[in-house]
Amino acid sequence: MKATLCFVALAAVCTAAPLETRQAAGGGDGPYKPGTYSQDSSLTGHTLYKPANASSTKLPVLLWGNGGCSADATGQAPFLQQLASYGVLVIASGTPKGSGQTTAAQMTAGIDWIKQKAGTGAYANVDASRIVASGWSCGGIEAYAQIYDSRVSSIGIWSSGLLNNQTAAKTFGKPVFFFMGGSSDIAYANGERDYAAMPAGVPKYKGNLPVGHGGTYTDVNGGKFGVIGAKWVQWVLRGNATASEYLTSQAAKTDGWSVVSADLDKFKVAPI
Numbered sequence: 286m287k288a289t290l291c292f293v294a295l296a297a298v299c300t301a302a303p304l305e306t307r308q309a310a311g312g313g314d315g316p317y318k319p320g321t322y323s324q325d326s327s328l329t330g331h332t333l334y335k336p337a338n339a340s341s342t343k344l345p346v347l348l349w350g351n352g353g354c355s356a357d358a359t360g361q362a363p364f365l366q367q368l369a370s371y372g373v374l375v376i377a378s379g380t381p382k383g384s385g386q387t388t389a390a391q392m393t394a395g396i397d398w399i400k401q402k403a404g405t406g407a408y409a410n411v412d413a414s415r416i417v418a419s420g421w422s423c424g425g426i427e428a429y430a431q432i433y434d435s436r437v438s439s440i441g442i443w444s445s446g447l448l449n450n451q452t453a454a455k456t457f458g459k460p461v462f463f464f465m466g467g468s469s470d471i472a473y474a475n476g477e478r479d480y481a482a483m484p485a486g487v488p489k490y491k492g493n494l495p496v497g498h499g500g501t502y503t504d505v506n507g508g509k510f511g512v513i514g515a516k517w518v519q520w521v522l523r524g525n526a527t528a529s530e531y532l533t534s535q536a537a538k539t540d541g542w543s544v545v546s547a548d549l550d551k552f553k554v555a556p557i
């Protein structure tokens with residue numbers, strides 16, 4: 286019941302699992318660890334997850350919408366710190382421990398903002414020519430809404446699927462990567478339907494781990510979702526072909542994922 290309500294975006298009843306306090310100061314096991322979070326006063330209503338130790342590399346951009354479209358941008362902090370530690374700037378909708386709701390338009394505002402800031406000041410090493418939109422559950426629907434934005438290269442759907450315009454997936458012209466919680470995930474049928482509906486020739490990937498709708502976001506470093514999420518951002522944002530092999534070879538299956546994909550040979554990302 287709680288998961289159902291989360292998915293339909295009643296954030297008030299969708300309280301995130303308690304954040305592991307030992308990770309509040311930073312986390313993640315990637316090469317640019319720790320991933321930390323902070324806010325920038327020029328981008329109200331958002332939280333930035335950054336690798337603390339990345340002055341030597343370019344940072345592409347991942348947008349994130351929280352479960353329940355909650356405005357608490359720390360609800361999935363261990364997972365997002367993990368992704369940041371692998372060398373991406375995460376722009377999460379909402380504020381640390383924030384209350385209320387976020388919108389798809391807010392996610393778009395994050396794109397507008399980083400397009401202005403990238404290459405200057407504190408964002409000198411940000412590469413805003415590489416932007417992926419993603420989110421969990423209701424946040425995934427916010428991410429889907431960015432698919433028609435030419436500045437966004439691909440979409441990451443975490444335990445989600447279209448709720449209103451359910452046939453829109455037939456029009457998707459961009460790669461979509463689905464990470465779902467298996468048949469007990471309340472969003473399972475919707476994600477499966479969207480994956481199946483996408484037009485032939487458009488790259489797509491779907492992994493299911495039988496953990497249900499809640500995922501593993503608040504486990505240490507985001508648990509198994511953090512493992513596959515780190516490989517995914519290295520692939521889709523940093524162009525790391527070795528990292529992609531985790532998702533497409535036996536490795537993800539060995540970790541418990543059921544995987545299908547199509548047309549990934551057409552998905553090319555140059556190394557950053």
Ligand SMILES: *[C@@H]1O[C@H](CO)[C@@H](O)[C@H](O)[C@H]1NC(C)=O
Pocket residue numbers: 318319337338
């Ligand atoms: C950054 O990474 C280098 C090399 O791995 C390490 O020696 C250094 O301690 C790190 N700095 C911080 C602030 O984590």
Ligand SMILES: *[C@@H]1O[C@H](CO)[C@@H](O)[C@H](O)[C@H]1NC(C)=O
Pocket residue numbers: 429430431432449450453
């Ligand atoms: C679904 O419809 C809503 C409302 O019209 C729109 O904002 C959103 O962009 C649509 N999403 C997709 C993926 O078509």
Ligand SMILES: *[C@@H]1O[C@H](CO)[C@@H](O)[C@H](O)[C@H]1NC(C)=O
Pocket residue numbers: 516519525526527528
């Ligand atoms: C690419 O990914 C692999 C596997 O995750 C990692 O071992 C390697 O260091 C990465 N390469 C770069 C250049 O980041």
